[in-house]
Amino acid sequence: MSPPSVNKKDTLSDYWLSFVNGDKExxxxxxxxGYNxxxxYGMGLGMDSQQVRDIIQDIFIRLYTNSDxxxxxYxxxxxxxxxxxxxxxNIKKTENRHTDFEQINFELRYSIITDDIEDTEKQEHLKLRIKNILSVLTPRQKEIIYLRFIHQMDYEEISQIMSLSGQAARNLLHRAITKARENDNNKDLLILIILFIHIH
Structure with missing residues (x-):
């Protein structure tokens, strides 16, 4: 693969547009x-590593062969x-398990970045706080926080992914934030989470 050009593309849309315009590389x-x-996201949904890899491979093969x-x-x-x-x-359905969008057991898989906090006691306190904040949220609330704040998606995009109406997405996020604040009593808790966790 050729090295990046001077006008480096840094979004999925840029790369995709180049591809559909004939730049196969x-x-x-x-x-x-897109892979990471x-x-x-796939690991957060509860799949094992190989399942996620197979699904990703299939998605990109289909896109390569059918850009339409x-x-x-956007x-x-x-x-x-x-x-x-x-x-x-679909995997769940083929395994004869009754699964719908309400039953996805989404988990935020993360490690906590505390290199800038030298005090070990403060590090442990921060870890406990974040753990407690996340522990009170439902899987769907964790998922919408993941999409909204980690990936900075708007409500229309979240609606497409989670099969919700725009208003339902807003309500779900509002309930998640309210619930988390009741547990932590800190208006900046989501900023705290975003600054100090690394999603993997």
Whole structure:
């Protein structure tokens, strides 16, 4: 693969647009940038590592062979995440388990970054706080926080991924924030989480 050009592309949309316009090498960049996003999300949904890898591989093969699957540059990321979610649900159905969107047991898989905090006691206190904040949230509340604050998605994008109406997405996030604040009593708790956790 050729080295990046001077005008470095840094979004999925840029790489995808280059690919559909004939730059086949751009697909490798599109794949590389999208892979980690989808892997993290798939693991959060509860799949094992090989299942996630197989699903991601299948999604990108389908896109490479049929670029018409994406018809809007602004919905690429939601399309990819929704594809992972739907594939997960299909796996559950084939395993004869009754699974719907309400039953996805989403977990925020993370490690806590505390290198800037030298005091060990403060580090442990921060870890406990974040653990307690997340422990009171339902799987769907964790998922919407993940999509809204980690991936900075708007409500329309979240609605596409989680099969919710825009208002339902707003209500779900509001309940999540309210519930977390009641547990921690800190208005900046979500900023705290975003600054000090590394999603993997």
């Amino acid at each position: 751009a697909f490798a960049d599109f794949y590389n940038q 996003i989808l892997y993290s 699957l994406i018809n809007d540059l 919905t690429i990321k939601p399309f990819l995440l929704r594809s992972v979610r739907n594939a997960f649900l």
